Amino acid sequence: MRAVVCDFFGTLTDPGIEAGRREAFAATAALLGVPAEPFWTAMSTSFGERITGRYGHTRAMLRAMAARCGAEPSEAQLDAAAAAHHAASVRLWAPRPGALETLARLRAAGLRIGVLSDCGAELCDGWPATPYAPLVDATVFSWQEGRRKPDPLLYATAAHRLGVEAHECWFVGDGGSREHQGARDAGMRPVLVTNAGYPGAGRFRDDPDPFVPEFTIDDFPQVYRLIAAVKP
CATH class of the missing domain: 3.40.50.1000 (HAD superfamily/HAD-like)
Known part of the structure; x- marks a missing residue:
């Protein structure tokens, strides 16, 4: 071997x-202007698609997840959410x-x-x-x-x-x-x-x-x- x-x-x-992942998603959702529970569901049910690049890079992925929740975040919201999501990922x-x-x-x-x-x-x-x-x-x-x-x-x-x-x-x-x-x-x-x-x-x-x-x-x-x- x-x-x-x-x-x-x-x-x-x-x-x-890993127990902190849900809290991190909630923080990202808040920056996107999306309720925490629908965002958690969107992220959880799209795992296989997200990790194979179907939704693109972090910012584009978050836009797609927000759209699943019926929201259209502004460019500034997307910038803030992408930065927060990356920072939360680093902690994990x-x-x-x-x-x-x-x-x-x-x-x-x-x-x-x-x-x-x-x-x-x-x-x-x-x-x-x-x-x-x-x-x-x-x-x-x-x-x-x-x-x-x-x-x-x-x-x-x-x-x-x-x-x-x-x-x-x-x-x-x-x-x-x-x-x-x-x-x-x-x-x-x-x-x-x-x-x-x-x-x-x-x-x-x-x-x-x-x-x-x-x-x-x-x-x-x-x-x-x-x-x-x-x-x-």
Whole structure:
């Protein structure tokens, strides 16, 4: 095994922070002049479309979501809402305890590191400034690729960008978007992060994965010990 491909949200990030997503959406809605509940519904039900770029960049996406709620925000409202939405997104990227140190240890052990995430434009734009970027060799973001997990092309792209074969990759994730099924079908070796120490974290997963991998860990930092213990 030559590489580790990681999910981002709820795997590298702090799952406890996900509880703040609804509040963040409410703040964005207020700036758009839209009631919080309809906006939450619009954002939730459009997840698959938003993360594959169907609505364009953040500002255009927010205009489309406001239109779903029957509103036509002004240019100034859109500017303010886009800035607030990006700032709220950045807060959701906070690393879970031990995540950065674990990535560094894996790289020091000679493993290539990839991130494969279902995400919006905000992460694509902000990635270079994150503390993860210097520790990651390749990224595959759904918004840029126009596809979402478990699309097999995403896993193949991750392996290609890492310069390895899919069967030489571990895939580590918390189980949203049927990502482990996709990893298995692509030839990767999947690992489930259960987030057992974060009660309720699973409720934020979109399209939960019915496939449970052979290998499971409760917290991401445990992946180093798992990989070291399992024979290639």
